[in-house]
Structures are given as C-alpha cells and as structure tokens.
Amino acid sequence: MEFHHISVMADEVIRGLNIKSDGIYVDCTLGGAGHASRIASLLGKNGTLLGIDQDETAVAAAKEKLACCICHTIVVHDNFKNLTAILARENITGVDGFLFDLGVSSPQIDDAERGFSYMHDAPLDMRMDQHESLTAYDVVNNYSELHLTDIFKKYGEERWSKRIAKFIILYRQETPIKTTAQLVDIICRAIPAAVRRNNPGHPAKRIFQAIRIEVNNELGILKKSFECAVEHLTQHGRLTVITFHSLEDRITKQTLKLMATGCICPPDLPICICGHKRQIRLCGKALTPSETELIDNPRSKSAKLRIAEKL
Incomplete structure (x- = not known):
C-alpha cells in the first residue's frame, strides 16, 4: 500500500x-x-x-x-x-x-494486515520491523496471566487489566487467539457492559496499545x-x-x-x-x-x- x-x-x-x-x-x-x-x-x-x-x-x-x-x-x-x-x-x-x-504511523494503523488496528480483522502481528521474531500472537498466546496483567496495567493503564488477562487465558485454553477480531471480542466480553456504555472510547484501545508497546519495546x-x-x-x-x-x-x-x-x-x-x-x-x-x-x-x-x- x-x-x-x-x-x-x-x-x-x-x-x-x-x-x-x-x-x-x-x-x-x-x-x-x-x-x-x-x-x-x-x-x-x-x-x-x-x-x-x-x-x-x-x-x-x-x-x-x-x-x-x-x-x-x-x-x-x-x-x-x-x-x-x-x-x-x-x-x-x-x-x-x-x-x-x-x-505508530497512520499507514501502519490503516494497513489491516499489520494487525495494529482494533477496527480491522487481521492476524495478530503488530511488528514495526517485520524481521523481529516477537509478535502480538506470541504475547497474547504465550504470556502468563500475571505477565499480561502487568503489561496491560503498565503500558495501557487499563483499569480492567486483570479481568481481561483472565478472559484471554480462559479463551486460549480452548483455541489459540489468532486474529485482532478474536482479541477485540474477548476484551469486550471482559469489560462490563455498563462500563463500555459509559465510556465513549473503543474498549480495546488501551490493550492494543499495551501489546504494541510490548512487541516493539517502544x-x-x-x-x-x-x-x-x-x-x-x-x-x-x-x-x-x-x-x-x-x-x-x-x-x-x-x-x-x-x-x-x-x-x-x-x-x-x-x-x-x-x-x-x-x-x-x-x-x-x-x-x-x-x-x-x-x-x-x-x-x-x-x-x-x-x-x-x-x-
């Protein structure tokens, strides 16, 4: 593109x-x-x-x-x-x-295949440098519940970090989380509906930011x-x-x-x-x-x- x-x-x-x-x-x-x-x-x-x-x-x-x-x-x-x-x-x-x-630059966000955006369904990637080995898939599917909670709090300043991490662990016990759409769905189910209704921003924004920062050591x-x-x-x-x-x-x-x-x-x-x-x-x-x-x-x-x- x-x-x-x-x-x-x-x-x-x-x-x-x-x-x-x-x-x-x-x-x-x-x-x-x-x-x-x-x-x-x-x-x-x-x-x-x-x-x-x-x-x-x-x-x-x-x-x-x-x-x-x-x-x-x-x-x-x-x-x-x-x-x-x-x-x-x-x-x-x-x-x-x-x-x-x-x-992150606009083209990286807008290119759905890069996996940076919670608005497009794509493979979980988020690497700015495609030669690096660590991807968003690795973070989401391999990090422990404690580690996920920590990066969600530290890099995303997300209030529901622990609950979202728990939902991710439960989901991946059944099947790997491969796409951004899967991850967005998990995040939305983890955050109480009343909280989502009262917050105008996208519920996945902070979590995607946290994972991106972790993947690229920003x-x-x-x-x-x-x-x-x-x-x-x-x-x-x-x-x-x-x-x-x-x-x-x-x-x-x-x-x-x-x-x-x-x-x-x-x-x-x-x-x-x-x-x-x-x-x-x-x-x-x-x-x-x-x-x-x-x-x-x-x-x-x-x-x-x-x-x-x-x-």
Whole structure:
C-alpha cells in the first residue's frame, strides 16, 4: 500500500530544529518522510539528512520521496536504539538536530494486515520491523496471566487489566487467539457492559496499545536513545521529540529534565560528589497542536512536542 502519513506539528518541528543549510540532521523515525522532506528542503548541497526507520515499507517510500533533494540524503533500515552504531557506520560525529516522532504511523494503523488496528480483522502481528521474531500472537498466546496483567496495567493503564488477562487465558485454553477480531471480542466480553456504555472510547484501545508497546519495546529504548542523541549533538544543536501518550511523554520529560540539571546530590551535602553535569537547556514547555491542525488531523490530538538545546 502507499505510505501516506500526515506529519504532526511540522511547522513547530522545523522552528524547533533551527535548521542551518549546511547542517547535519537525523530523523530517527522516518516514516513517510513528511518531516524529513521539510528538513531537506531547507538544506543546501552541503547539508546532510540521515533518516532511520525499522519499517521496510516506510524506508522504500522515503527513498522515493527524498530522491529529488539537493542535499546529501542517507536512508537506513534500522532501529534508533542502534543510533551510535548507525552514526559510526555513516562517519557522522556531530549532528545539528535530531527528531524522534514516536508512536505508530497512520499507514501502519490503516494497513489491516499489520494487525495494529482494533477496527480491522487481521492476524495478530503488530511488528514495526517485520524481521523481529516477537509478535502480538506470541504475547497474547504465550504470556502468563500475571505477565499480561502487568503489561496491560503498565503500558495501557487499563483499569480492567486483570479481568481481561483472565478472559484471554480462559479463551486460549480452548483455541489459540489468532486474529485482532478474536482479541477485540474477548476484551469486550471482559469489560462490563455498563462500563463500555459509559465510556465513549473503543474498549480495546488501551490493550492494543499495551501489546504494541510490548512487541516493539517502544518504551525500553527511549531513555538511552535520547542520551545518545544528546551526546552526538553539536553545541547549540537541537533535540526534538514528539510523543503521543502519557507513558512516552513521562519518560521523555524525565530524561530531558535530568540532562538539563546540574548537581543532583542531596541538598544537605556541603559539596558536590555526584559529578553530574548539565548537558542541555529545555526550550520552553511542551507544545501541542494548533486548533487548525486538530481539525485537519484528529490523530494529532494527544501529541506533545518537547525541544532541547545542547549546551
């Protein structure tokens, strides 16, 4: 399918990156290259854009979209958790700006066969990188009741986590859970009808989010990746991060806040013994989409953009 994705807060990202025409910029979540093409359009022939994505469909679409750019473009099929190795491989030592646009992209949601959506019946998959071995099928059919409950609570913040996990275990004792439709049906039966009637959102939304995060280890790689990006930023280089739910944003906020803090010793110590150095400054508070963007792209509703500058 065609990889078409509406870039969230594109204008704010461009302003946040403070682009120099001869700079080096890294889009760690390339997707359909919406943000990347905007960045590339502001780069001259001495500028460089490196795009990274773990989705092969996105990589193919991005290469095509960026083919006419006058700057030097590099598109890599990889995961940004390997950022240090990727930069070393491309002989890049200093970067003027990084972008992390977290979460799942619209084409991945809309492609029913990928199994990300609770609105389409499809095999339970949810892998962003099809070369990875762990799938949603494995999580749903092999994890223990306790493990399922834990990820539903931790990654989905689902009130009915324990009951849904119990219903999944009971169902799979009779037959494997192979499709998204089966899973949605189990979730709907597990959540009391009165609760479903009084909540406008889809009852499976939080559970699907939790499973997707588990399959792709979305939260586990964030802190280290942000720290790696800051380490490779040039002086006054910018780090921009777009998050789409509270768990991502909490990790982002806490990680950036720590890197923007100097001494972290207890206040009663007479001298600093931690040696912690301030690495960045935060460029204001988190930004959210404009009213116009919310109308044009409802999927941007939960987005937050955080910007930091290397000292």
